[in-house]
Amino acid sequence: MSATLLSGKALAERIRERARGGALSLTETGSRPTLAVVVATDDGSTLWYVRSIERAAGNAGIDCRIVHLGPDASEAALATVLEDLSAEPAVNGIILQTPLPPGVRTDALVGLIAPEKDVDGANPLSLGRLAVGQPAFAPATARAVVELLDHFDVPVAGRDVVVIGRSAVVGKPLSLLLLERDAAVTICHSRSGPLEKHTKAADVVVVAAGRAGLLTGSHLSPGAVVLDVGTNVLPDGSLVGDADADSVREVASALTPVPGGVGSVTTALLLLHTVEAAREQSASLVSG
Numbered sequence: 001m002s003a004t005l006l007s008g009k010a011l012a013e014r015i016r017e018r019a020r021g022g023a024l025s026l027t028e029t030g031s032r033p034t035l036a037v038v039v040a041t042d043d044g045s046t047l048w049y050v051r052s053i054e055r056a057a058g059n060a061g062i063d064c065r066i067v068h069l070g071p072d073a074s075e076a077a078l079a080t081v082l083e084d085l086s087a088e089p090a091v092n093g094i095i096l097q098t099p100l101p102p103g104v105r106t107d108a109l110v111g112l113i114a115p116e117k118d119v120d121g122a123n124p125l126s127l128g129r130l131a132v133g134q135p136a137f138a139p140a141t142a143r144a145v146v147e148l149l150d151h152f153d154v155p156v157a158g159r160d161v162v163v164i165g166r167s168a169v170v171g172k173p174l175s176l177l178l179l180e181r182d183a184a185v186t187i188c189h190s191r192s193g194p195l196e197k198h199t200k201a202a203d204v205v206v207v208a209a210g211r212a213g214l215l216t217g218s219h220l221s222p223g224a225v226v227l228d229v230g231t232n233v234l235p236d237g238s239l240v241g242d243a244d245a246d247s248v249r250e251v252a253s254a255l256t257p258v259p260g261g262v263g264s265v266t267t268a269l270l271l272l273h274t275v276e277a278a279r280e281q282s283a284s285l286v287s288g
């Protein structure tokens with residue numbers, strides 16, 4: 001078997017188109033959406049990623065404000081910026097970009113992002129709301145996986161789905177979204193025992209561990225669908241996922257590529273979330 005590659009590019013373009021249309025309508029009513037990205041690092045690949053968000057936002061008709069505090073920013077300075085942006089009516093969406101300076105507590109800061117502006121689902125309140133089925137922004141990466149499954153007509157209701165990784169930004173919220181869609185979800189992590197014990201029975205495997213080559217063909221049953229969230233930079237500078245693509249493609253029926261899979265959809269969803277946030281905020285202003 002040689003797995004079909006599930007490219008995220010067409011879906012990402014469709015989502016960007018929706019964001020562009022929504023941004024245009026809002027701009028016509030005098031409320032052009034604005035996304036603020038708070039950065040406190042000089043890490044080159046992070047700054048490259050932030051610039052790519054800025055470019056994509058501009059192309060979608062969304063204003064993007066980069067608030068760069070530098071790599072020595074204190075937790076107090078970051079907290080003040082997040083509180084100010086949360087209170088500023090002209091800002092609709094806020095992203096706190098990691099990594100943060102050493103000693104700065106991400107957990108303490110993400111709780112300061114107003115939930116209605118939390119377009120990357122970082123505030124624990126957003127995760128809590130997702131857990132009880134209340135409206136909230138899911139982290140864009142988690143939603144990207146679900147959107148890809150929908151786009152390629154991969155059913156999950158009543159099927160066995162294994163999520164490898166239990167972080168608050170990917171594994172946990174994704175598991176909640178899949179549960180909401182009636183999947184039988186198993187979450188694996190570094191202490192859940194041999195992967196194949198779980199993945200061999202899976203119809204769908206989502207791997208989000210940050211370990212290049214962690215998932216191989218021998219972990220899978222023939223025909224499984226694999227979504228690869230991992231992004232790992234190898235010493236030669238190339239970007240690879242968590243799946244060992246060569247062996248997985250021999251066994252799986254479909255696999256998302258890295259790059260060009262989940263990641264491309266994620267950025268598009270950040271824009272769509274910003275437009276959705278702006279629409280909600282402008283509607284609540286009108287209704288008073």
Ligand code: NAP
Binds near residue numbers: 210214
């Ligand atoms: P993270 O916070 O480091 O969490 C990694 C998770 O994987 C943890 O739950 C960990 O288990 C588990 N894990 C690690 N090694 C494992 C192993 N050998 N077997 C089973 N589970 C293992 O990472 P993250 O923030 O969730 O990100 C995961 C990956 O997704 C990274 O490569 C990241 O770069 C990528 N990512 C991609 C996007 C995108 O848009 N494409 C967005 C966000 C993240 P424990 O909890 O037991 O430690």
